Every structure is written in C-alpha cells, then in structure tokens.
Amino acid sequence: MAETSTTTELPVDDKIYVEASEARKFIEDVLEGNSVSKSNASIVARCLVAADLRGVDTHGINRIPSYMARVRNGVLDATASPDITKVTPVVAQVDGRNGFGFLAAEAGMRTACEMAREFGIGMVSVKHSNHFGMSAWIVQQAIDAGMMSLVFTNSSPALPVFGGKSKLMGVSPIACGAPGGKEKPFILDMAPSVAARGKIYKAKRRGEKIPLDWALDAEGRPTDDPAAALEGVMLPMGGPKGSALAIMMDVFSGVLSGSAFAGGVTGPYDPSKPSDVGHFLVAIKPDLFMSLDEFRERMDVLYQRVVGSDKAAGVDRIYFPGEIEQLTQEQREKTGIPLVQAEIDALNEEAKKIGKPLLAVKGK
Known part of the structure; x- marks a missing residue:
C-alpha cells in the first residue's frame, strides 16, 4: 500500500542501492528461468520495480x-496468460487462470481503458487471479491512457470484522486516480487497516519493531513484535469504517467475480494452494461532461487548493494523494532502490537456483 511507513528506518549506511534498470533485468531473468514468457516477465518486473521506486517497498522486488x-x-502457474471475455460493449471479464496477478490486472485495465475510450466507461471483473502488488501501478496505467479509474481487490484473511476477533476479511486495498493538467495526478492507494500487512512482513524481515496500534497478537493484545502480529490480527482503521471497506472489497472483487471470498483467499506467502483472488477495475473517460482541457484545469485548481491550504501547527507541507510517492520515485530514479543485505541474499538465492546472474548493486 501507499501509506507512509512508520517503522524504524535503518541507518543509511546499512542500505544497499540497486538501479531500477538492473532490478527489472534481474526479475525478468529469474521469472524467465521459472518458465514465465519474456513478455509476461517484462510486465511483472515493471510492476514490482514501480512499487520500489514509489517507496512501497513492501510490494516490490522482495516479493520474488x-x-x-x-x-x-505448483500453486501459481508461471506459464499462464489471462483470458479476456467481452460481456457487453462496456463490460468484460478476465480469467487470470491462476497466473500472476500483475498479468490479469494489466490485461483488465487495458481492456477497461479501450472500452472507455469508445464508450466513456469500461468495467472489468477479474477471477482466479493472484496478488498484484501495489494497486497504484494499475491506477498509473489508466492515467497514462488518459483515464480516471477505480481499482479494487480482495485478499487473504487478516482483519476481524468489527466486533469480531478472528481473521475473516483481507487487508484489501482500495485505489483510484485521475489525470491532472500541469500539476501532479490524483492517485489514492490505501488499505482499510491501520497499516498494510506487507509492512509487518517487511519489519519482520528487517528485524524491526512495529507501532503498537497496528495489530494484536494471538491473545488479542497490542504488540510491537511483527512475528506475533502475523500470528494475530491486523486492526482496521476507524473501527467499523475500515471493517466495512474490507467487506466492500470482498463484495466487488470476490462475490461478483466468482473468485474466493469470506476468508477463502489464500495469501501470497502461503504455498499450499492457489490464491483465487478477485479484482474489480473501472476506467472512466474524463471528458464525458466537459472538454478534456477544462477537466485538467479543474484538477489543477483542486491540487492547488489542497496543497495551498492553511497548515496546521507543526506541518511544513501539505501533499496531494500520491504526491509523496511520486516525489520518492523521482529521487529513487537517481539514487537507486534501497535494500538490506538479507533482501539481497534472498533474491540472489533465487538466481542461483536457476543459474542466473546475481543482482547487480551500485558501487560493486
């Protein structure tokens, strides 16, 4: 997800930097060595590196x-490509065929944008998919096509419903976006939990603690131990509001698509059975009710009013949704993607298994 991390950052000297181009090439090599076609490997690599560049490290190349x-x-089909079926002129369904979720989502949003370009709106339901990483890359795909978008997905159980105590709903991101004019576009990518679960996995991997308000352990007590948090439950943001958003993701992504729902999705870290994730994607042509120029001008006014708002005490700058991540990308395209040695080692183990080159790091 795209929230700003509040985990303890490691000292700069402990970070190892990798150029985005090297990261993409490494992922493509590893994927192709595991029976993924060259074209599909390119899509997955681009999406994973996009997350790292935006600072969403929980959904980047460390997922490999x-x-x-x-x-x-054998619970994710590396050779599968999605099937697309038109239902009406503005509705389609994608069968991910248990392949990479990136491929199903990319095909789904591409199809939604094509329909929206002709008819004003395009809606795509995706079934039998897998984890598709950071939702913002799909929103960006629509923005690059000049479209507004809605991006929903469901995920494996991690949250209790409000008033409950057992895992049932996923930490399922809700995302949407709209192109801007001269200013930055609007990109919202958020989880219905206090924090994305990937941040807990990241903290565990890096030996960091987590804030006490992120999760409960198996006994229902607040914990700063990521391992204990993963044995317990995530906490929804805003109590019943976050819980209701998580249920909404299941309605649109799972129930509607014919994929798993109500706790039936298998998580991306569980190699026991297929995930059967569902997605729901909508693309909207922004000049349906006015000219595109007028729409872009109005978006710029909104941006300027938001970032130019009177600041609360202690606030140095107000950001538009998605702007922090865009600024991070601009920086990381220059400095490289920061990883820690444990992440480098885990990635290189994958390369060694198939006789591919190790990940090239800056300065070495």
Missing part, C-alpha cells in the same frame, strides 16, 4: 522469493 515458492509448489 515468495512468488517463486508458490511457483515451485
């Missing part, structure tokens, strides 16, 4: 080992 474990266990 868990994806490859699922491939090796």
Whole structure:
C-alpha cells in the first residue's frame, strides 16, 4: 500500500542501492528461468520495480522469493496468460487462470481503458487471479491512457470484522486516480487497516519493531513484535469504517467475480494452494461532461487548493494523494532502490537456483 511507513528506518549506511534498470533485468531473468514468457516477465518486473521506486517497498522486488515458492509448489502457474471475455460493449471479464496477478490486472485495465475510450466507461471483473502488488501501478496505467479509474481487490484473511476477533476479511486495498493538467495526478492507494500487512512482513524481515496500534497478537493484545502480529490480527482503521471497506472489497472483487471470498483467499506467502483472488477495475473517460482541457484545469485548481491550504501547527507541507510517492520515485530514479543485505541474499538465492546472474548493486 501507499501509506507512509512508520517503522524504524535503518541507518543509511546499512542500505544497499540497486538501479531500477538492473532490478527489472534481474526479475525478468529469474521469472524467465521459472518458465514465465519474456513478455509476461517484462510486465511483472515493471510492476514490482514501480512499487520500489514509489517507496512501497513492501510490494516490490522482495516479493520474488515468495512468488517463486508458490511457483515451485505448483500453486501459481508461471506459464499462464489471462483470458479476456467481452460481456457487453462496456463490460468484460478476465480469467487470470491462476497466473500472476500483475498479468490479469494489466490485461483488465487495458481492456477497461479501450472500452472507455469508445464508450466513456469500461468495467472489468477479474477471477482466479493472484496478488498484484501495489494497486497504484494499475491506477498509473489508466492515467497514462488518459483515464480516471477505480481499482479494487480482495485478499487473504487478516482483519476481524468489527466486533469480531478472528481473521475473516483481507487487508484489501482500495485505489483510484485521475489525470491532472500541469500539476501532479490524483492517485489514492490505501488499505482499510491501520497499516498494510506487507509492512509487518517487511519489519519482520528487517528485524524491526512495529507501532503498537497496528495489530494484536494471538491473545488479542497490542504488540510491537511483527512475528506475533502475523500470528494475530491486523486492526482496521476507524473501527467499523475500515471493517466495512474490507467487506466492500470482498463484495466487488470476490462475490461478483466468482473468485474466493469470506476468508477463502489464500495469501501470497502461503504455498499450499492457489490464491483465487478477485479484482474489480473501472476506467472512466474524463471528458464525458466537459472538454478534456477544462477537466485538467479543474484538477489543477483542486491540487492547488489542497496543497495551498492553511497548515496546521507543526506541518511544513501539505501533499496531494500520491504526491509523496511520486516525489520518492523521482529521487529513487537517481539514487537507486534501497535494500538490506538479507533482501539481497534472498533474491540472489533465487538466481542461483536457476543459474542466473546475481543482482547487480551500485558501487560493486
């Protein structure tokens, strides 16, 4: 997800930097060595590196080992490409065929944008998919096509419903976006939990603690231990509001698509069976009710009013949704993607298994 992390950052000297181009090439090599076609490997690599560039490290290239474990266990089909079926002129369904979620979502949004370009709106339901990483890359795909968008997905159980105590709903992101004019576009990508679950996995991997308000342990007590948090439950943001948003993701992504729902989705770190994730994607042509120029001008006014608002005490700058991540991308395109040695080692183990080159890091 795209929230700003509040985990303790490691000292700069402990970070190892990788150029985005090297990261993409490494992922493509690893994927192709695991039976993924060249064109499909390119899509997955681009989407994973996009997350790292935007600072959403929980959904970047460090996901490769868990994806490859699922491939090796036969619960994710590395050779599959999605099937697209038109239902009406503005509605389509994508069958992910248990392949990479990135491929199903990319095909779904591409189809939605094509329909919206002709008819003003396009809606796509995706079934039998897998984890598709950071939702913002799909929103960006629509923005690059000049479209507004809605991006929903469901996910494996991690949240209790409000008033409950057991895992039932997923930490399922809700995302949407709209192109801007001269200013930055609007990109919202958020989880219905206090924090994305990937941040807890990241903290565990890096030996960091988490804030006490993120999760409960198996006994229902607040914990700063990421391992204990993963044995317990995530906490929804805003109590019943976050819980209701998580249920909404299941309605649109799981129930509607014919995929798993109500706690039936298998998580991306569980190599025991297919995930059966569902997605729901909508593309909207922004000049349906006015000229495109007028729409872009109005978006610029909104941006300027938001970032130019009177600041509360202690606030140095107000950001438009998605702007922090866009600024992070601008910086990381220059400095490279920061990783820690444990992440480098895990990635290189995947390369060694198939005789591919190790990940090239800056300065070495």
